[in-house]
Amino acid sequence: MEKDLFSFLRKEFAAIGSPQEALWVFKELQKIDSTLAFKKAEEILIRRKKNEPLAYILGHWDFRELTLEVGSGVLIPRPETEELVGHVLDYLLKNSTKNFNIADFGAGSGAIGLSLLKEAPGNHQLHLVESSQDALPYLRKNLSAFPDNFKSRAKIFDQDWKFFSEGVDLIVSNPPYISDLEFESLEGGVKDFEPFQALVSPQDANQKYLEIFQKAEEVLRPGGAIFFEYGPAQEELWNKLVPGRYEWKTLKDQALKNRFLLAFDTSR
Ligand SMILES: C[S@@+](CC[C@H](N)C(=O)[O-])C[C@H]1O[C@@H](n2cnc3c(N)ncnc32)[C@H](O)[C@@H]1O
Numbered sequence: 001m002e003k004d005l006f007s008f009l010r011k012e013f014a015a016i017g018s019p020q021e022a023l024w025v026f027k028e029l030q031k032i033d034s035t036l037a038f039k040k041a042e043e044i045l046i047r048r049k050k051n052e053p054l055a056y057i058l059g060h061w062d063f064r065e066l067t068l069e070v071g072s073g074v075l076i077p078r079p080e081t082e083e084l085v086g087h088v089l090d091y092l093l094k095n096s097t098k099n100f101n102i103a104d105f106g107a108g109s110g111a112i113g114l115s116l117l118k119e120a121p122g123n124h125q126l127h128l129v130e131s132s133q134d135a136l137p138y139l140r141k142n143l144s145a146f147p148d149n150f151k152s153r154a155k156i157f158d159q160d161w162k163f164f165s166e167g168v169d170l171i172v173s174n175p176p177y178i179s180d181l182e183f184e185s186l187e188g189g190v191k192d193f194e195p196f197q198a199l200v201s202p203q204d205a206n207q208k209y210l211e212i213f214q215k216a217e218e219v220l221r222p223g224g225a226i227f228f229e230y231g232p233a234q235e236e237l238w239n240k241l242v243p244g245r246y247e248w249k250t251l252k253d254q255a256l257k258n259r260f261l262l263a264f265d266t267s268r
Contacts (some may be wrong), residue, residue: 005029016049046061055128056071081174084112085112087210099122100168102170105173106161107156112173130156130158131161150261165218165221169225175201177201177206177231178199178231180203227262230259245266247263
C-alpha cells in the first residue's frame with residue numbers, strides 16, 4: 001500500500017514538474033490512516049495543479065531547525081534566508097561574550113528571528129517587528145510553540161518598523177524588494193498565492209532599505225550591525241545608500257547570486 005502511494009505520488013508530482021515534492025507529501029500522508037491517504041493525496045494534487053504552493057496546502061514548512069506554520073497571508077520562508085540566518089549566527093558567535101538586542105524587521109512567519117532564538121547560544125533578546133495583520137497570527141503561533149524560557153526572550157511588535165523605538169545592537173531583515181513591474185513577471189505560484197505586501201515595495205523597490213537605514217539612525221546602538229537579504233536590483237544600490245559610518249560587504253548565496261549585505265557601524 002505504502003509503495004503504491006509513493007509510486008503514485010512520484011508519477012503525479014513528476015508530471016507537474018515538482019518530483020521532489022512527492023517525498024515530502026508521502027512523509028505527511030504516512031501520519032494518517034492509509035485508507036485516507038490516497039484521498040488526501042488526490043485533494044493535495046488538485047490544489048497543487050492550480051499552482052498553490054505546497055507549503056500552504058500542508059500548512060507548515062521546514063526552515064533550518066524549525067517547522068513553521070504558514071498559510072496565505074505570510075511569505076513562505078526561502079532557502080536563501082536560511083543562509084542569512086547562518087551569517088547572523090557566525091557574527092553572534094564571533095561576539096559571543098555579549099548578549100545582543102536583535103530586531104527582525106518584517107518578521108513574517110518568524111523564520112529569521114525565531115531561528116536565532118532557537119539556535120544562537122546566549123541570552124539574546126529578539127524583537128520581532130511585523131505590520132501585516134495577515135502575517136501576525138502565524139508569527140504568534142510560531143513563537144507560542146517555544147518553551148517559556150525561550151519565549152521570555154522574544155517580543156512581537158505589531159507595528160510598522162517606522163514606529164519601532166527600542167535600542168538594538170543588530171537589525172536583520174529580508175524586506176520586500178521587488179518592484180511592481182518585476183512582480184508581474186513572477187511565476188504563478190508566487191504571484192497568485194503569496195502576499196503582495198511581503199514581496200513588493202511599491203513605487204520604489206529600494207524604499208524599504210532606505211527606511212531601515214533611516215530607522216537605524218535612531219535605534220541602532222554605536223558599534224551595531226545591519227544584515228539584509230536583497231535581490232539583483234539592489235546590487236548597485238549599496239554604494240549610494242549605505243551611510244559613511246558603516247563598513248560593509250556583500251556576500252553571495254549558494255546559487256552564487258549576490259544576496260546579503262552586512263553593514264557594521266564603526267562610529268563607536
Ligand atoms: C519578504 S517578507 C519576509 C518575511 C520573513 N522575514 C522571511 O524572511 O521569510 C517581508 C515582511 O516584511 C513585512 N513588512 C513590510 N513592510 C513593513 C513595515 N514597514 N513594517 C513592518 N513590517 C513590514 C511584510 O508584511 C512581510 O511579512
